[in-house]
Amino acid sequence: MATTTRERLISLLSDTNEYKSGQKLSEVLGCSRTAVWKHIEELRKEGYIVEAVQKKGYRITTRPNNLIPGEIKHQLDTKKLGHEIHYEESVASTQEIAHQHALKGAPEGSIVIADEQTSGRGRLGRAWHSPKRSGVWMSVILRPNIPPQKAPQLTLLAAVSVVQGIEEVTGVDAQIKWPNDILIDGKKVVGILTELQAEADRVNSVIIGIGINVNTPIEAFPDDIATIATSLKIASGKEVERAYLVRAILEKMEKLYHLYLDHGFAPIKLLWEGSAASLGKRVRVRTITGELYGNAQGITEEGVLLVEDDEGTIHRVYSADIDIPRES
Known part of the structure; x- marks a missing residue:
């Protein structure tokens, strides 16, 4: 996984039980001690609390709840998903940017993620409320060798991935409402939008947009959805680390994606039905x-x-x- 100097520095300083000296960081990163100090100052501006102790060195003691690539890649255990990350503070729609990257040949597993969407959208062109720094708004680019008519199966695969990721990170039980919503206590917490770039007989790319209300407070929801929407923070009673949630979802999605490519939709169908909100109702x-x-x-x-x-x-x-x- 290709990493930047900033991402490597975050990883090196993340062991809170061990200080790293400026000299050691300089040697490992292949840059001057002055450059190391400048990178550390930039991390502090981004919200990291970096402790500096004379004759010991530096360590990160507090991490911000942000979605910069270094935070997502830290401890990410995937072979492809999330290795290339296009991050923006604010965009109109991550789906639109992902389409552009896919057309330019972005590798499979690339993601587009933002802290805010100003024109987020769901199915049928509906607006999706995407306030700043409170949720996860991302699009994942896949390039499966499947016929176009099977692409909707990947929406259901993504839904299972998100449910599994939510449970791992928060312990909250979420359910899937066909075809693309995830509910907690009957209220919507996640929307999924799958779009294609395809020819008549083959898929060039599948772009899966995932919008998650993570730390959104109830008062932040517009009046027209306040009674039908919720967030992971409301449901769990605690703030959720967004980068951790993204890592968990990407790891679950990659495993299910390979299961799907190797064995077809049948195992995904069983998992989906096990989390479905509507079956039998x-x-x-x-x-x-x-x-x-x-x-x-x-x-x-x-x-x-x-x-x-x-x-x-x-x-x-x-x-x-x-x-x-x-x-x-």
Whole structure:
């Protein structure tokens, strides 16, 4: 994994049990002690608390809750995902930037991540509230050798990855609402948007956008979504380290992605159904042609939702909004 001098310095100073002398850092990083000092000052400006003790050296004692590449790559255990990171403080949409990088040949596993989106979007062009420094707004570029019609399966794979990452980092139980939402206690905490760059018979790239309300306080949600949205901090009662969450999700996603490429969708389908919020429940299905009420029975090998109506007819739902009425 290619790393910058700043990223290597963060890694070297992250062992809080050991100080690193300026001379040692200079030798390992291949730069002057003055350059080392300048890098440390820049880290302090970014919110790191770097302790300096005479005759011992430096160490990081407190890390900021940010999403700079050095924080994400620190202890990241993947072969591809997250090795190339394009970070911005504020963007219109990480999806738009990811599309541009994908067209220019960005390697598989590249991610675009931002501290704020000013024009974040979800399915059907809906706006996605993406306030500064409170969430994770990222897009992952994959280049699977699959036919275009199978690309929706990767939305479900990404959803399982996010649920597993959330559970590892926070211990909170999250559930998936078909096709692309993740809920905690019935409220939306994550949205996933999958888009293609493809030809008639082959996929050039799949771009998976993931928006997570991480540390968003309840008062920060607009009035129109305040009753249906939540964040990991609200659910867990504690602030969540965003870079740790991103690492966990990328690691889970890479493992599931290789499982998918090697064994197909069947193992992903089982994992998805194990975290599904709607299976066995009565749902309202809203499509461009009308509404359908019935019981969600499961998904097909293609990721299509199966809903049985009150007459016993099974409907295959390819694209729709799903509502799960709250139990009284």
